[in-house]
Amino acid sequence: MHLTAEQERMLEGEEGEAVRKGMELIVALGDIYGAERLIPVISVQVSGVSYKTIGDAGLEFIEDYARTMKKDAKKVRVKTTMNPAGMDLEKWTKMGVDRKFAEKQLRIFNAYTSMGIEPSLTCTPYYFVSEPKFGEHIAWAESSAVSYANSVIGARTNREGGPSALASAITGLTAEYGLHLEENRKADIIIDVGFEPDSYMYAALGNHLGALLSKMGKKVPYFKGINPGDDEMKALGAAMAATGSIALYHVENTTPEWKNAVNDKLERITISEEEIREHIKGMDRDCEPELIAIGCPHASEKELRRVAELVKGKKKKEGKELWISVSRAVAERNPDAVRIIEDFGGLVLRDTCMVVSPIEKRFHSTAVNSGKAAYYLPKESFCGQCVRFRPLEELINMAVEGET
Amino acid sequence: MRLYGRKISGGKAEGDVIIEPGAVSFLGGVDPEEGIIVDSSNQVSGQRIAGKVFAFSTGKGSTVGSYVIYRMKKAGTAPAAIINESAETIVASGAIISGIPMIDHIDISLLRNCDTVIVNADEAYVEMPGVVMKEAITTVIKKGEKVLILKRSEKVGSCKGRWAGVSGHIEEGDEGLESRVMKEVEEETRMNVRIVRSGEPILARDRSIIWKIHPFLAEAGSNEEPEIDWEHTKYRWISPEEVYDFNTVPKLDMVMKNLGIL
Structure with a gap:
């Protein structure tokens, strides 16, 4: 991979240990996935916020990292938002969350905010908090937000994990591979939907298709015959990302990149309403x-x-x-x-x-x-x-x- | 000898090898307090990886696995080093944030449990003291669409009773690999053949030796039949795809793949 002189210096540790660690991670992931260079990102969404999901292991890492950044006198370099926590920070007693959980959750939250991360605590930063524009490169974790940003907005992000998103926040960079490259954003299968789903059926369709596409080894579906609104696309994309790691999809006449997403050699499948009704019985x-x-x-x-x-x-x-x-x-x-x-x-x-x-x-x-x-x-x-x-x-x- | 791979996370460490041929999930698949594999789908389930050089195919499962590796490092239960065939994000991130030396693109079938090795991730190699590399040739002879495999006798030094191509060590005084190929074919089959091409070398482990095997493809005339010597008990002409039906020497299928016939 080619690094600029400034990036080399960051990797050498001239900007401190936190930046060095972040660079090491981004460069290694770039090498694994064949990136040729690093590119700047305009925003980052970090995951790994709920104490329930990351546990003591995650808490320990995040607090250590926050200490390292404090020692280096560093904050995140780009606009960075965070995923939901394990409780409403004010109404947690009403939720029935116990004090021990709440204390550890607050420690995670405080560590992230001390790094300069915005206390957004949402999986939908695209509502009023951090709205990327078409074609912008971002480094987002949170699979449903990744799907929405790529598909509905046309921004460019891979599906980052907690540590790699944090590394991008600290360095302002990500490795250029996967969905940052135009050629990987084309559809690899056409889905003919044989009925007009309502919002409930969009959620079921996504739950069914994610698993199905993943079994078929498909990554970027192209939908025909549907006309979803933003809420329906959110539901569809979130479900496909959960059951099948789908990070980008296109909808004919609707999403911003549909026009150049397909060619006539693509495999095509049809999904019927009966198939989805049958799938719902299992959910x-x-x-x-x-x-x-x-x-x-x-x-x-x-x-x-x-x-x-x-x-x-x-x-x-x-x-x-x-x-x-x-x-x-x-x-x-x-x-x-x-x-x-x-x-x-x-x-x-x-x-x-x-x-x-x-x-x-x-x-x-x-x-x-x-x-x-x-x-x-x-x-x-x-x-x-x-x-x-x-x-x-x-x-x-x-x-x-x-x-x- | 040294096996070269790709650096994932820098550093250097020494330890005994523990091998898991499958994929490993650190969240749920490993007990971080004890440093023990608990995933029953892993062959090394129940074994301790703390302080070991942990070699496994790749990572899988939840992304929280990266933090579990970090916790193990701080608790002193982490592996001393990690070797993967093919690294992915979860384990790579875990190794980097924890400062555990890690390399990938290593063929873990060349390692053995309890080998003591040094992982030098900065230079991207695994040093295997006590293991030496020797070179050999193996020749697949083709006649029309069929290829020749021979069953090794009980008198040979290794891989007794298994099916193989025409093989031999490279000896001092050999004038190039091709002359060794022709000598072995003559000794073992008495056939007249013409060398068609060679393939990328393959490494295979045999006790304290790693063989570097140079594959060759040779072609025999349609009337040629082998006359086997003491080294073999039988021979067969088979379609290359049938290689999977035989108990062969290690990586005979790879030899055929590297020769472009499988």
Whole structure:
């Protein structure tokens, strides 16, 4: 790989140990994946924030790294945002999170903010916090945000891990390989969708397709015959990223790069509505949910307002919890919707979600409309939930007094 | 001798080798407090990797695995060095943030459990004291679409009873590899052949020797049949794809691949 004189100096440690370590990691990953050079990024999203997911191992690393940066008198070099934590930083007692967990979670949060990382705590930084533009190079972790940034916005990022994203934040650089290169952004399969899905069906479609494409060895699907809005694309992409590591997809007539994404030699498959209905049977288990959780990825303004509309003037059923997870930015811009939902008895949570908070300590069954959450929540070693996967309107009805 | 690979994470360390032929997940697959493999799908499940030179094919699983490696390093339960056939992001990141020497692009089938080796990641090699390299040729003779394999007798020094090409050590006084090829073909088969091409050399481990095998493809006339000597008990003409049906000497399939016939 070719490094500039300045990059060589950074790698030699002239800017301190934290930058040297970051460079070492980026250069090694670049070598592994055949990059020829490093390129600057305009923003970074770091993952590895929830204490539940990274545990004491991650906490130790992040605190050590923060100390090294402090010693070097360094902060992150580009705009850097962070993934959701394991709790709402203010409402954690209402969530049933214990004090020990909360203390360790705050240590992780403080270590990241001491590096100069913005306290965004969301998986949807593209809502008002950090919006990349078409063609811009970024280094984002968080698979659903990576999918959205690449596919819906047309920014360029690989699927970074916690350490590599942090390395990009500190150096402002990433290695040029994978989705940073035009030739790797072309579709490798065409998906004919034989019906017009609603938002629930988009989540199911993504959950089904991610696993299917991964088995077929496909990475970049191109959809025909659908007309999704931004919320539907968020749901579709998040689910495909969870079940199959899909980091980029194209939708004909909709996403910014669809025009040059296909050629006539590509393999084509058709997905029918029956196939998705059949797949839902495996996602939607037979159990009575204790928790109804919406907002994976974090709900948009439109989704938050829709929930408010559905619960307005109604009363929450005894023994049911309703959580809506959003970014701080979305909550702050919609105080009315937040008040309506909280008057109903629901919790509008910022900073966290049902997947990365320790819900298994309190609940056994959760109802969701997210194809990503429906993949992670049943995992025994992670959330251990019996999952109901139903459309939004049905979820709300489950929580409303007088509804069956 | 030294095996050269690619530097992933700098540094130098010495230790006994522990080999896992499969992929390793550090989150859930390793007990970081004890430094023991707990993934039952790994061959080395139940064994300690702390302080060892841990050689495995590649990493897999959750990206949190990088932090688990870091925790092991701080707890003193991490491997002294890591060798991979092909590095990926999780283990590479873990090795780098933890300062554990790591190299990849090493054929781990050339290592043996309990070999004591030195990993010099800065220079990208594994030093194997006590292991020596010797050179040999192996010749695949082709007749039409078929190739000749021979079953090694009980009298030969190594790989008794296994199927092979025409092989021999390179000896002092050999005037180039091709003259050795012609001598061995003459001794072992008495056939008239013409050398077509050679392939990239292949390394194979046999106790304390690593053989550097130079593959050759030779062609025999349609009427030629081998007359075998004491070194072999049988021969067969087979299609190259049939090589997988025979108990062959190590890497005979690789020899055929490097000769472009498989």
